[in-house]
Amino acid sequence: MGLLYPGALYFFAIVPALIIAYLARERPRQATVSSVLAFRALRLMRGERFGGRPRFPWTFFVELLILCLAVIAMAGPYAVRKGNPIAVVIDNSAAMQAKTAAGPTRFEDAVAKVIEALETESDGGQVTVYTTAPQPRSLGGAFAETGTAAAAIRRVRPVDAPDDAAALTALLAQLSGNRRIGRIIFASYRTIAAPLPARLTAITTGEPVANYAIGSFALSRETFGAAALRARLNVANFSGATQTLKATITGDGKVVGSAQAATAPGEVAAIDFPNLAPAEEYRAQLLPADAFALDNVAFATGSAVKPVAILFISPVPADGESLKSIPGVALTTRTPAAYSPKDLAESDLAIFEYSLPKEIPPVNALLVMPPPGDPVFDFQVEPAARIELTGWPATDPLTDGVNFRLLNIRSGEYIGQHPWMQAIVSGAAGGLMIAGTRQGHRFVATGFNPFPYLGRQNLPMSILSLNLLSYLAGLGAQTSGYHTGEPWIVPAGVRTIVQPSGRKETVEPGSLFTATEEQGIYTLAGEAGTRTLRAVNLADLGASDLQNVPPIRIESAAGGAPGGEATVRTSLFPYVLAAIIALIMLEAILVYRSPHPALELEP
Amino acid sequence: MLGLPAEFTPEFLARLEQLRLKTRREYAGMGKGSHLSPRRGSSLEFSDFRHYSRGDDFRYIDWGLYGRTDKYYIKLFKEEEDLLTYIFLDASASMGFPQRDRKFEAAVATALAVAYVALAAGDRVMVRVLAGKGEPPAPVFVYGRHRIVELARHLSAIRPGGELDFAPALAREMVSIRRAGKVFVISDFLGLLNSVERALGLFTAANMDVSAVQILGATELDGQGLQGDVEVVDAETGERVRVSVGARERQRYRETLMRLAHEIRFFCSRSGLHYALYTTDREFHDFFVHAAASLGLVH
Numbered sequence: 067m068g069l070l071y072p073g074a075l076y077f078f079a080i081v082p083a084l085i086i087a088y089l090a091r092e093r094p095r096q097a098t099v100s101s102v103l104a105f106r107a108l109r110l111m112r113g114e115r116f117g118g119r120p121r122f123p124w125t126f127f128v129e130l131l132i133l134c135l136a137v138i139a140m141a142g143p144y145a146v147r148k149g150n151p152i153a154v155v156i157d158n159s160a161a162m163q164a165k166t167a168a169g170p171t172r173f174e175d176a177v178a179k180v181i182e183a184l185e186t187e188s189d190g191g192q193v194t195v196y197t198t199a200p201q202p203r204s205l206g207g208a209f210a211e212t213g214t215a216a217a218a219i220r221r222v223r224p225v226d227a228p229d230d231a232a233a234l235t236a237l238l239a240q241l242s243g244n245r246r247i248g249r250i251i252f253a254s255y256r257t258i259a260a261p262l263p264a265r266l267t268a269i270t271t272g273e274p275v276a277n278y279a280i281g282s283f284a285l286s287r288e289t290f291g292a293a294a295l296r297a298r299l300n301v302a303n304f305s306g307a308t309q310t311l312k313a314t315i316t317g318d319g320k321v322v323g324s325a326q327a328a329t330a331p332g333e334v335a336a337i338d339f340p341n342l343a344p345a346e347e348y349r350a351q352l353l354p355a356d357a358f359a360l361d362n363v364a365f366a367t368g369s370a371v372k373p374v375a376i377l378f379i380s381p382v383p384a385d386g387e388s389l390k391s392i393p394g395v396a397l398t399t400r401t402p403a404a405y406s407p408k409d410l411a412e413s414d415l416a417i418f419e420y421s422l423p424k425e426i427p428p429v430n431a432l433l434v435m436p437p438p439g440d441p442v443f444d445f446q447v448e449p450a451a452r453i454e455l456t457g458w459p460a461t462d463p464l465t466d467g468v469n470f471r472l473l474n475i476r477s478g479e480y481i482g483q484h485p486w487m488q489a490i491v492s493g494a495a496g497g498l499m500i501a502g503t504r505q506g507h508r509f510v511a512t513g514f515n516p517f518p519y520l521g522r523q524n525l526p527m528s529i530l531s532l533n534l535l536s537y538l539a540g541l542g543a544q545t546s547g548y549h550t551g552e553p554w555i556v557p558a559g560v561r562t563i564v565q566p567s568g569r570k571e572t573v574e575p576g577s578l579f580t581a582t583e584e585q586g587i588y589t590l591a592g593e594a595g596t597r598t599l600r601a602v603n604l605a606d607l608g609a610s611d612l613q614n615v616p617p618i619r620i621e622s623a624a625g626g627a628p629g630g631e632a633t634v635r636t637s638l639f640p641y642v643l644a645a646i647i648a649l650i651m652l653e654a655i656l657v658y659r660s661p662h663p664a665l666e667l668e669p
Numbered sequence: 670m671l672g673l674p675a676e677f678t679p680e681f682l683a684r685l686e687q688l689r690l691k692t693r694r695e696y697a698g699m700g701k702g703s704h705l706s707p708r709r710g711s712s713l714e715f716s717d718f719r720h721y722s723r724g725d726d727f728r729y730i731d732w733g734l735y736g737r738t739d740k741y742y743i744k745l746f747k748e749e750e751d752l753l754t755y756i757f758l759d760a761s762a763s764m765g766f767p768q769r770d771r772k773f774e775a776a777v778a779t780a781l782a783v784a785y786v787a788l789a790a791g792d793r794v795m796v797r798v799l800a801g802k803g804e805p806p807a808p809v810f811v812y813g814r815h816r817i818v819e820l821a822r823h824l825s826a827i828r829p830g831g832e833l834d835f836a837p838a839l840a841r842e843m844v845s846i847r848r849a850g851k852v853f854v855i856s857d858f859l860g861l862l863n864s865v866e867r868a869l870g871l872f873t874a875a876n877m878d879v880s881a882v883q884i885l886g887a888t889e890l891d892g893q894g895l896q897g898d899v900e901v902v903d904a905e906t907g908e909r910v911r912v913s914v915g916a917r918e919r920q921r922y923r924e925t926l927m928r929l930a931h932e933i934r935f936f937c938s939r940s941g942l943h944y945a946l947y948t949t950d951r952e953f954h955d956f957f958v959h960a961a962a963s964l965g966l967v968h
Contacts, residue, residue, distance in 0.1 A: 094898040094911050100766035100889055101859035102903040104925040108912040 068635075070142030077137045084133055088126050128653050135646045143638040150191035150248035151208070153241045154180055154215065157254030158222055159199035159229035160550065161609050164255070164272060164358035172272035173224040176253035179269045180219055183251050184212040191248060195219055198254070200227040200551025200583060202237040225583035226360055227551025228609035231256075231618070239620045242266060246635070259617040266620075272612075275357045276305030279610030280313070281334055283350045283364035283603060285342070295368050297339035299350055303329035304611045312353040313337050317345025317368070334607065344368060346599055347587050361610040365587050365601035374539045375412055379405045380419035380434075385517050389417075392535070415539040419515065426504055430538040433511040435479060445511065446482030448495060453478045453514060457492040464490050464501065464510070464533050473526040478514035487511060501537075508538055548602040553580040559596065564589040566602075673821045674778045676953045677785075684958060688786045690752055691967040692878040693941065696850045698750025702791050710748020717745040753850030754787040754794045755877075756780045757842065758824070760801035761833035762904040763859050767893050770886025770949045773829045776855045779882055779947065781821055782957050783853050786966060788814040792851075796820060799838050799856075802830030808845075832905040835860050835868035843871055851965065855882045857889075858933050866936050873940055880943035880965040883930055887950035890926055892919035 069075070099105065162173035170178075184193065192208040193215035205222070209215035234256075241250050242263040252258065253269040262268060281300035301311045312326040323339035342348070345368055352362040375396045378386035383399035390397050400409060402421040410416055410429050419434040422443055438447045453475040458465050470491070480496030481489075487502030487509065498513045516531040548554065556563070556573045563571045563579060566586025573579055582588075582602055590598040604610070695707045721730060721741035734742045758780050764773040784794045788811065797808045806827060811820050835856075852872050858865050858881070872879040888894045895901070895914045902909050912918065930946055937944035945963040947956050961967070 094900040096900045096902055096909075097893070097895055098766060098904050099893045099895075099901045100763040100772070100857060100886070100904055102901050102906075102908050102910045103859055103861075103929065104922050105901050105910045105912050107925045108910075108914070108918045108922055 068144055068146055070144060072141060074137060074140035077140060081133060084130060125653055125657060128649055132646055132649050135642050139639055139642040143642060144635045145638055146635055150187060151246060152187060152191055152193045153247050153250045154193060155196045155252045156180055156219060156222060157229060158197045158224045160226050160360055160604050161255050162224045163360050164612055166272050172255050176269060176271040177219055180251055180253045181216045183267065184216055187212055196237060197222055198234050199225050199229040201230055202233050226585040226604055227583050228606045235618050235620065238618060242620055256615055257617040259619045263620055274613040277356050277358045277610055277612045278303055278309060278311055278352055279361035279607060280350055280352050280364040281607045282605050283366045285366050285368055295342040297323065297342050299337045300334055301329065301337060301352060302334045302607050302610060303331060304613050306331050314351045315339055316349045317343055318347055358612060360585060361604050364603045367599040367601045375414045377409055377413040377416045379421055381421060385419055388517050430508040432534055432538055434515050435513060436511055447479045449479045450495060451477055454494040455491065456494055462490060464537050466533055468530045469526045475514045481511055481513050510534055510538060548600055550583055550585050550602055550604050552582060553578045559592040560590045561593050562591045672818045676778050681954050685782055685785050686789045687968055688961055688966045689790050690754060690787055690792060690851050691965050692851050694878055696752060698752055699793060700751050702749055702751025704750060704752040706748040706750035710746055714747040715744060716747045718742040719745060752792040753848050754792050755850055756783055756794065756796045756853045758796060758798050759833060759856030760798045760827050760829045762830050763857055765829035766904045767886055767888045770888050772857060772884050772886050772949060775947060775949050776884045777824045778953055779855050780824065784820055785817050788817055797842055798827055800831040800833040802828045834864055836864045839868040839871055843875060849876045852877045852879045853882060857885055858883050862932050865933060869942060881937050883933060883946045885948050887948055890923055890948060892922050
């Protein structure tokens with residue numbers, strides 16, 4: 067027996083208060099009678115109160131018992147007995163879907179071995195079951211019997227998400243250090259580095275196998291504004307021999323591309339698929355097939371048919387007319403006076419020429435020759451009659467393909483040091499093009515105006531302009547940037563999300579969506595019937611490498627207590643609570659069933 | 670009925686008219702009546718002889734005695750006079766408790782019934798109220814049965830209250846009584862026995878014919894309806910006694926109260942007084958008719 071909160075026993079101090087309350091209640095009521103003559107004889111028969119001998123009815127003792135039980139309940143009573151509590155940690159990560167040489171998957175093998183291990187436990191202690199992916203968590207509370215625990219383990223399914231090795235290591239270390247746990251059964255494809263904790267039984271399932279995996283599946287436009295897409299597939303060869311990996315991409319069910327690459331052992335190769343036909347959903351399939359089928363498939367979604375919507379805000383809206391010459395661009399122009407932040411809702415990119423918004427816009431934005439003294443961006447600008455370029459990076463996507471020596475900028479302004487934007491192209495007296503990210507969006511500011519030169523004879527300026535637009539507007543297609551097990555924020559307007567398995571989840575915009583354990587295409591449906599697709603892939607070459615799995619090192623393994631000291635705590639709170647309720651009901655029944663004597667209090 | 674209590678139905682009044690006051694002694698009245706008086710008079714009740722004197726009515730000469738003695742003797746007869754009836758009604762605070770027993774109302778009804786019997790027989794009735802709320806009421810002296818309504822109105826206006834010590838209170842009343850007669854004391858007699866005995870003894874010492882009527886409430890006999898721990902307060906003295914009333918205590922209380930009544934009955938019996946006990950759970954008509962002899966009434 068023990069108490070979780072012994073301090074609650076101080077509440078026993080209210081017992082005297084109960085006695086005082088009873089004594090107060092026992093104080094006689096006054097009644098006027100015709101004569102006290104005959105009552106005098108009764109005085110001798112009466113036990114004295116308050117200063118004499120108090121008399122307590124049976125209800126007093128019942129209520130005293132209830133009070134004591136309530137205080138004990140507050141103290142959190144528990145019974146301690148020697149037992150053999152078992153913690154089962156079963157790996158349900160994506161890698162456990164790999165098939166073993168015998169046929170069943172690693173997970174099925176692990177479940178069978180864990181249940182077999184549990185059946186050998188004769189003590190019948192409590193069993194707590196943990197799963198590992200996407201994050202370690204327990205399956206509800208502790209199971210009182212191994213049978214119910216085994217049934218719960220059978221209901222566990224492997225997920226498409228990798229596990230978190232650090233979190234798993236921490237869990238195992240915590241369980242190893244818990245002296246109340248008699249035995250820990252860990253079933254995984256991962257091994258545990260020696261020395262093994264005393265009470266830990268490691269069940270390693272599956273042997274190293276050759277595996278070919280898709281590491282990433284990214285889509286991009288061929289050129290800015292073009293409808294055709296380009297796909298890049300990173301494939302890996304986790305085998306001991308060079309292997310030609312063949313990848314096939316289907317778009318909305320039709321084969322739209324096929325390519326192959328010979329990859330050396332341990333090599334990651336990129337396979338490009340140019341000029342993919344537009345489609346909503348793309349599926350990449352890698353051959354040859356192997357024991358781990360999950361990473362042989364990858365998904366991507368294309369929104370290439372959608373034009374890039376550009377909002378052009380300028381006191382000279384005609385400057386933006388040159389953008390209309392770019393294919394796949396939908397241009398909307400506004401003067402700064404007519405501009406409203408609501409205009410950004412439909413835009414992929416905002417261009418502010420000679421003007422700035424009053425707050426940081428929630429889209430990527432190009433700020434052309436921003437005016438000085440703006441409190442939002444706080445640009446320090448210095449007009450210059452002649453611009454002289456002094457520095458530019460050779461590999462930056464913004465400057466890619468631009469021959470700056472031929473770039474002839476007649477006039478503009480230099481932009482000074484900025485708190486969160488860095489200079490990309492520098493001039494003699496400061497930055498000419500600076501870029502940075504804020505609130506998850508990209509911002510580029512230029513000290514010159516590229517648009518008058520767009521499409522004219524100034525080729526470098528045209529290339530630079532397209533680089534800017536490509537960088538800020540993207541290529542108009544989503545890449546496979548979402549991974550299994552990683553939660554996302556539900557986008558605005560989305561009310562339901564349909565998982566690849568077809569299960570529909572009702573969601574609130576802005577909330578965290580965590581049911582991302584399946585690989586495939588998720589459908590995000592809005593209130594007005596809008597529908598957006600989102601591809602979620604395993605895309606974790608660490609999980610796909612089934613040959614080189616680093617062992618788990620449990621730092622506190624030596625601190626584990628021997629199994630014989632394990633104890634089981636059983637809370638007695640429910641029993642005490644039941645006793646209190648029973649006593650209250652008993653008192654209520656007996657008190658209200660007994661007749662109430664009439665008491666005449668005369669005026 | 671005509672301002673009388675509800676108990677006074679025509680039937681009950683008819684039965685009351687059949688009753689007469691009975692005294693163990695002869696008392697001089699104030700006028701002609703139906704009770705023998707120690708005075709000489711013209712009733713049929715022979716009293717004595719005396720020598721004939723000139724001027725005596727010769728119709729009362731006892732001729733037989735003249736034949737034997739050869740002397741004239743005049744036969745003397747007793748006078749029949751009315752009876753002075755004194756009713757002392759206890760209106761102390763104890764008569765008001767327990768309220769549900771309506772002890773005082775029962776006492777008033779008893780007093781009116783006795784008064785009606787007396788008035789119906791042509792006797793004179795003086796009602797004196799002991800204690801009561803407010804100023805002590807003046808004694809009421811009535812004659813003639815029609816005055817019963819006036820008496821009823823007078824008594825119905827009285828509310829029980831105040832403290833009453835029997836012996837000194839009745840001693841004061843005795844001073845104002847000039848003629849002896851029939852005395853009714855109507856009370857719960859819930860005072861010290863010694864005081865009650867001394868008070869009643871005063872009347873016997875004054876040659877009065879006394880009837881004591883004790884009024885007790887049914888609830889009063891049953892522990893005054895109390896249960897549990899109670900601090901009882903005496904309605905008259907304010908004395909407080911803490912008691913625990915249960916079934917056993919209630920029985921003990923009843924025994925004590927009945928023993929007190931028994932002591933008073935025993936005293937009355939020993940002293941030649943009439944005594945009757947009325948408990949309010951009894952039918953009033955039934956009590957009065959059946960207790961007539963105990964009250965000193967005859968048919």
